[in-house]
Amino acid sequence: xxxxxxxxxxxxxxxxxxxxxxxxxxxxxxxxxxxxxxxxxxxxxxxxxxxxxxxxxxxxxxxxxxxxxxxxxxxxxxxxxxxxxxxxxxxxxxxxxxxxxxxxxxxxxxxxxxxxxxxxxxxxxxxxxxxxxxxxxxxxxxxxxxxxxxxxxxxxxxxxxxxxxxxxxxxxxxxxxxxxxxxxxxxxxxxxxxxxxxxxxxxxxxxxxxxxxxxxxxxxxxxxxxxxxxxxxxxxxxxxxxxxxxxxxxxxxxxxxxxxxxxxxxxxxxxxxxxxxxxxxxxxxxxxxxxxxxxxxxxxxxxxxxxxxxxxxxxxxxxxxxxxxxxxxxxxxxxxxxxxxxxxxxxxxxxxxxxxxxxxxxxxxxxxxxxxxxxxxxxxxxxxxxxxxxxxxxxxxxxxxxxxxxxxxxxxxxxxxxxxxxxxxxxxxxxxxxxxxxxxxxxxxxxxxxxxxxxxxxxxxxxxxxxxxxxxxxxxxxxxxxxxxxxxxxxxxxxxxxxxxxxxxxxxxxxxxxxxxxxxxxxxxxxxxxxxxxxxxxxxxxxxxxxxxxxxxxxxxxxxxxxxxxxxxxxxxxxxxxxxxxxxxxxxxxxxxxxxxxxxxxxxxxxxxxxxxxxxxxxxxxxxxxxxxxxxxxxxxxxxxxxxxxxxxxxxxxxxxxxxxxxxxxxxxxxxxxxxxxxxxxxxxxxxxx
Numbered sequence: 001x002x003x004x005x006x007x008x009x010x011x012x013x014x015x016x017x018x019x020x021x022x023x024x025x026x027x028x029x030x031x032x033x034x035x036x037x038x039x040x041x042x043x044x045x046x047x048x049x050x051x052x053x054x055x056x057x058x059x060x061x062x063x064x065x066x067x068x069x070x071x072x073x074x075x076x077x078x079x080x081x082x083x084x085x086x087x088x089x090x091x092x093x094x095x096x097x098x099x100x101x102x103x104x105x106x107x108x109x110x111x112x113x114x115x116x117x118x119x120x121x122x123x124x125x126x127x128x129x130x131x132x133x134x135x136x137x138x139x140x141x142x143x144x145x146x147x148x149x150x151x152x153x154x155x156x157x158x159x160x161x162x163x164x165x166x167x168x169x170x171x172x173x174x175x176x177x178x179x180x181x182x183x184x185x186x187x188x189x190x191x192x193x194x195x196x197x198x199x200x201x202x203x204x205x206x207x208x209x210x211x212x213x214x215x216x217x218x219x220x221x222x223x224x225x226x227x228x229x230x231x232x233x234x235x236x237x238x239x240x241x242x243x244x245x246x247x248x249x250x251x252x253x254x255x256x257x258x259x260x261x262x263x264x265x266x267x268x269x270x271x272x273x274x275x276x277x278x279x280x281x282x283x284x285x286x287x288x289x290x291x292x293x294x295x296x297x298x299x300x301x302x303x304x305x306x307x308x309x310x311x312x313x314x315x316x317x318x319x320x321x322x323x324x325x326x327x328x329x330x331x332x333x334x335x336x337x338x339x340x341x342x343x344x345x346x347x348x349x350x351x352x353x354x355x356x357x358x359x360x361x362x363x364x365x366x367x368x369x370x371x372x373x374x375x376x377x378x379x380x381x382x383x384x385x386x387x388x389x390x391x392x393x394x395x396x397x398x399x400x401x402x403x404x405x406x407x408x409x410x411x412x413x414x415x416x417x418x419x420x421x422x423x424x425x426x427x428x429x430x431x432x433x434x435x436x437x438x439x440x441x442x443x444x445x446x447x448x449x450x451x452x453x454x455x456x457x458x459x460x461x462x463x464x465x466x467x468x469x470x471x472x473x474x475x476x477x478x479x480x481x482x483x484x485x486x487x488x489x490x491x492x493x494x495x496x497x498x499x500x501x502x503x504x505x506x507x508x509x510x511x512x513x514x515x516x517x518x519x520x521x522x523x524x525x526x527x528x529x530x531x532x533x534x535x536x537x538x539x540x541x542x543x544x545x546x547x548x549x550x551x552x553x554x555x556x557x558x559x560x561x562x563x564x565x566x567x568x569x570x571x572x573x574x575x576x577x578x579x580x581x582x583x584x585x586x587x588x589x590x591x592x593x594x595x596x597x598x599x600x601x602x603x604x605x606x607x608x609x610x611x612x613x614x615x616x617x618x619x620x621x622x623x624x625x626x627x628x629x630x631x632x633x634x635x636x637x638x639x640x641x642x643x644x645x646x647x648x649x650x651x652x653x654x655x656x657x658x659x660x661x662x663x664x665x666x667x668x669x670x671x672x673x674x675x676x677x678x679x680x681x682x683x684x685x686x687x688x689x690x
Contacts, residue, residue: 005227005235006027006162006237007025007027008162009029009250009253010029010245011029011052012030012031012041012042014042014044014048014051016243017030017052018247019247019319020251021056022321022322022325023250023258023315024254024257024259024325025258027092028061028062028063028064029063029066029095031065031243032067032082033045035068035071035078035079036067036191037188037190038066038243046085049089049091053422054090057422058385058422059327059421060327063090063093064093064094065093066094066095067079067082067096067101068119069097069191070097070548071098071101071531073562076101079098080104080108087427087429088427092113093113095115095117096115098529098531099134099511099528100530100533100534100536100537100538101532102114102134102136103534103538104434109430112427113138114135114136115136115137116138116140118141118143118174119174119175119189120139120140120175122141123144123149124512125153126513128153129157130514132159134538137159137160138159139162140162141163143163143169143221144582145289147289155234161234162236163230164240165230165238165239165257166221166223166241166242166253167220167240167241168220168221169220169221169241170188170197171197172197172578172580176494176579176580177189177579179579179621180192180196185690187690189529189550196216198303198304199303200212200215200604201213202601203585203586203591203600203602204602210599213300214301214302215300215585216601217303218297218299219282219299220241220281221241221284221285222284224267224275225286226286248309248311249279251315252275253275255315256271274311277310278310278315280306281299281303282301285297293584295589297583297588298588300589327387328347328348328387328389329387329388330346330389330391331379331390331392332345332394333393334394335361335369335395335401336395336399337399338360340405341409342357343355343378343409345413345417353420354416355410355412357405357408360401364400368398368399369395369399369401374406375391377406377407377410378391378393378406379391380410381410384414385418385421437537437562437563438564439562439563441565443642445642445643446644447644448469449468449470449648450470450645451471451475451648451656452649457478458482459653459657460486461482461483463664464660465663465664467487468487469483470489470645472493473490473492476489476490476491477502487505489507491509491525492506492507492509492525493509493614494509494580495618496510497615505520505521506521507521508524511528523544523545524544528545530546530547531547531550531551536563540566543566544568544643545568546570546645547559547570549570549683549684550684551684552686552688553685553686556570560640567642569641569642569645572627572633573626573645574626574627574646574649575610575623575625575626575627577620578609578622579621580614580619584619586611586619587617597611601621608624609621609624625680625681628680628681629682631672632685646659646660
């Protein structure tokens with residue numbers, strides 16, 4: 001790495017990878033043909049990955065392979081094979097989102113570097129420390145962090161810290177968005193986001209329209225003017241987004257960032273224009289880093305690229321594979337009477353290769369070879385990655401060998417040195433079958449409930465039948481006074497926050513919560529993104545975990561059957577949270593809820609999505625319809641889960657009591673009718689995601 005920080009470039013295909021390398025990237029990240037969070041990118045076959053690694057390593061550029069989707073139970077074997085293949089191709093690190101998959105890969109590939117994807121929503125030092133214990137050597141932080149927050153983490157963590165510095169950003173915390181999944185069955189956690197955030201919406205208060213536009217569409221990030229601050233903060237790697245972008249885009253953006261990493265000068269208007277001309281949505285934002293949230297971060301009028309995608313001639317040439325930055329070498333040669341021609345080529349790091357001719361030198365009859373002629377031939381490095389920084393020739397006067405002897409020795413030694421550059425440490429690969437547990441505990445299906453308000457909690461207690469109630473720490477403290485035999489659990493903030501807890505147990509929304517609250521963390525929220533039984537096993541100190549709402553009943557049953565000693569729970573009722581946003585869309589439209597539930601987003605079909613105001617002005621966007629399953633509890637029972645969770649958000653106390661009663665009766669064998677048509681959803685329990 002030059003100047004202390006790695007410049008990490010996207011590579012959606014071979015052309016883009018080569019553009020990144022010749023433009024000055026220190027490392028590239030790419031995806032295999034499966035389990036990549038950019039399923040729409042070109043991605044790399046085995047042969048392409050081998051070629052990519054060889055090319056990158058020739059120039060001293062590292063290759064990180066993203067296997068960064070959530071992985072279903074039935075896909076684990078294929079995912080492991082993908083990781084092993086990447087290791088055999090010589091990649092330097094794996095970028096992973098799925099905690100269970102990571103746990104198994106640590107055993108299969110003990111020498112492989114593991115990087116925690118930004119999809120793991122790491123926003124705190126506690127989150128980094130948890131992942132350090134799980135074997136991650138690098139953590140990619142959430143984009144929403146300020147410079148102060150990044151510095152606190154980077155200067156106190158053992159793991160390397162990587163941050164995004166350029167490209168598209170999500171309005172929702174990465175790894176926590178279900179909007180594309182719920183509305184269209186295309187999961188962002190599976191690399192197939194349909195980008196509903198780039199569609200038009202109306203902000204409404206009841207039936208009153210308070211504003212309209214592309215309310216959820218942020219500008220792209222550009223932190224080019226903050227590189228020195230990030231260096232001083234202790235950041236190890238600067239990541240550019242864009243595996244769906246062209247080679248010209250990669251060339252332009254990497255080139256500009258390389259320039260300012262090396263020069264540390266003030267960014268010129270011309271270079272900012274080059275970045276904007278490559279791709280922008282009405283300009284750029286640095287709002288998260290500088291804490292300047294609001295309307296200026298958003299692209300309310302145009303969600304698409306309006307740059308024209310124009311590139312400088314230099315960027316185009318690099319994208320075409322020209323203007324390659326060659327590697328300097330020192331060449332040493334000798335030619336003595338009666339001996340073969342010998343040549344040694346050395347890199348500046350001391351790595352050398354040597355070759356020799358086959359025909360001994362002899363006294364010249366007509367035209368002897370002098371030192372300058374030999375040096376001239378040795379400098380002809382052509383299509384090799386090298387250029388001659390110096391040439392030293394030791395040759396007797398009056399002797400000669402055929403010129404082809406010199407040329408062949410030169411070609412041979414360059415091939416040998418290239419092979420030395422491409423050579424990677426062979427990763428240890430252990431045969432390690434996936435260890436699936438078998439559910440042995442007896443099953444009784446329980447009800448649990450999550451509430452937002454004290455009055456909702458009291459209504460659930462009054463209705464009876466809920467084994468435990470999840471509530472924020474302040475609400476949970478109040479419910480302790482009236483709970484009777486119902487267990488009250490403090491559910492931690494969707495995004496990690498240091499909170500005071502009065503209950504004996506907490507439900508963790510992130511690995512950071514598990515690290516902080518230790519033995520008090522008995523339960524795991526659905527925000528842990530548990531897709532498979534290996535992920536359940538990674539959280540073995542918890543008593544019960546809520547599975548991802550993206551799984552269907554068949555997939556849920558497979559996980560439950562392979563889980564023993566930890567109870568599993570599914571969301572059976574409630575307006576599912578679709579997005580959690582640091583930049584409140586209400587405030588960005590010039591309004592404020594002031595802690596109340598006043599506003600909704602209305603889409604083109606007339607559906608309304610409530611916006612909940614949370615702590616620190618984070619905004620929670622709910623689905624327009626609640627999940628309802630009281631009429632299908634027999635099917636849920638067959639899925640072998642232990643708990644059905646009822647999540648109450650916008651419901652009145654009376655509605656809470658009615659819903660709890662319906663589910664309590666259903667579990668008692670009293671058949672319940674379905675809700676009126678078009679007033680509810682089954683979530684993914686019937687369909688699942690691709």
